[in-house]
Amino acid sequence: xxxxxxxxxxxxxxxxxxxxxxxxxxxxxxxxxxxxxxxxxxxxxxxxxxxxxxxxxxxxxxxxxxxxxxxxxxxxxxxxxxxxxxxxxxxxxxxxxxxxxxxxxxxxxxxxxxxxxxxxxxxxxxxxxxxxxxxxxxxxxxxxxxxxxxxxxxxxxxxxxxxxxxxxxxxxxxxxxxxxxxxxxxxxxxxxxxxxxxxxxxxxxxxxxxxxxxxxxxxxxxxxxxxxxx
Numbered sequence: 001x002x003x004x005x006x007x008x009x010x011x012x013x014x015x016x017x018x019x020x021x022x023x024x025x026x027x028x029x030x031x032x033x034x035x036x037x038x039x040x041x042x043x044x045x046x047x048x049x050x051x052x053x054x055x056x057x058x059x060x061x062x063x064x065x066x067x068x069x070x071x072x073x074x075x076x077x078x079x080x081x082x083x084x085x086x087x088x089x090x091x092x093x094x095x096x097x098x099x100x101x102x103x104x105x106x107x108x109x110x111x112x113x114x115x116x117x118x119x120x121x122x123x124x125x126x127x128x129x130x131x132x133x134x135x136x137x138x139x140x141x142x143x144x145x146x147x148x149x150x151x152x153x154x155x156x157x158x159x160x161x162x163x164x165x166x167x168x169x170x171x172x173x174x175x176x177x178x179x180x181x182x183x184x185x186x187x188x189x190x191x192x193x194x195x196x197x198x199x200x201x202x203x204x205x206x207x208x209x210x211x212x213x214x215x216x217x218x219x220x221x222x223x224x225x226x227x228x229x230x
Contacts, residue, residue: 001071001072001146001157001159002071002072002100002101002102002144002146002157002159002160002161003033003034003071003101004031004032004033004100004101004203005032005095005097005099005100005101005124005144005161006029006030006031006032006097006098006099006100006101006115006213006214007028007029007032007038007039007095007096007097007098008028008029008030008098008211008214009028009096009098009121011026013121014026014096014121017096017121017166018041018096018123018169019046020041020046020047020048020049021047021048025051026039026049028211029209030209030210030211030212030213030214031101031203031205031206031208031209031210031213032054033054033206034054034055034071034206035053035054035055035206036053036054036206037051037052037053038051038052038053038054038095038142039051039095039096040052040093040094040095040096040126040128040142041093041094041096041123041173042091042092042093042128042173043092043093043172043173043174043175044175046173049096050093050140051140052093052128052140052141052142053139053140053141053142054071054141054142054143054144055070055071055141055143070143071143071144072143072144072145072146072159073127073143073144073145073146074145074146074147074159075145075146075147075162075186076147078183079183084127085179087127087129088127088179088182088183089179089182091127091128091129092125092126092127092128092172092173092182093126093127093128093142094123094124094125094126094164094169094172094173095123095124095125095126095142095144095161096121096123097121097122097123097124097161098117098118098121098122099115099116099117099118100115100116100124100160100161101113101114101115101116101199101203102114102116102153102156102157102160103156103157103204104155104156104157111201111204112198113198113199113200113201113203113204114156114196114197114198114199115196115197115199115203115213115214116152116153116160116194116195116196117194117195117196118163118189118193118194119193119195120165122163122164122165123163123164123169124144124145124161124162124163124164125144125145125161125162125163125164125172125185125186126142126143126144126145127142127143127145128140128141128142128143129141129142144161144162145161145162145186146159146160146161146162147159147160147161147162147186147188148160148188150188150189150190150191150194151191152191152192152194152196153191153194153196156196160189162185162186163189164185168185171185172185197216197217198216198217199213199214199215199216199217200212200213200215200217201217
């Protein structure tokens with residue numbers, strides 16, 4: 001499961017990279033986590049950012065585990081579940097990103113977090129949905145599509161996001177793309193194009209959202225010494 005990622009490029013760089021006109025309310029996220037309101041680009045509104053919650057209804061989050069928030073959708077499920085095939089054709093989005101975090105379990109209660117960063121700003125494939133809460137208020141949420149990890153990531157975790165370059169994004173956001181064209185985009189990201197390094201375990205705390213999370217962590221920090229990063 002991928003539970004954290006980062007999107008921190010300056011406003012103008014993102015506008016140029018994704019060909020969008022406006023970025024209302026944009027701010028960098030160094031620790032994008034489930035339940036946060038985050039920027040996505042939908043194939044219905046490709047001209048700018050939309051802000052959707054990552055995971056289920058934010059009103060429910062306090063009573064839900066991470067697994068129950070449906071923050072990840074396995075690409076293998078799309079052809080197995082009619083509802084996901086419908087979502088693929090009607091509710092696609094991309095998730096702008098500079099990288100993603102994953103952690104390797106080294107014990108029952110301990111893990112070492114790593115940040116994986118592509119050479120360039122990329123996006124992750126996503127699906128979104130709209131629904132009403134009990135008061136009739138509309139909410140928009142999204143989940144990240146994941147696939148089996150490539151060789152670079154598999155030493156840490158068995159899943160990774162579906163990562164797109166600009167050419168793939170244009171097909172994913174094209175309302176006229178066929179199901180076959182869309183599924184053909186789901187390919188393993190080149191392992192040589194992903195760098196990685198160990199980061200501070202502060203990333204495990206969703207509220208900790210500072211640029212210091214991007215820095216390589218000294219070995220001592222893996223034993224809980226966060227003072228170097230505050």
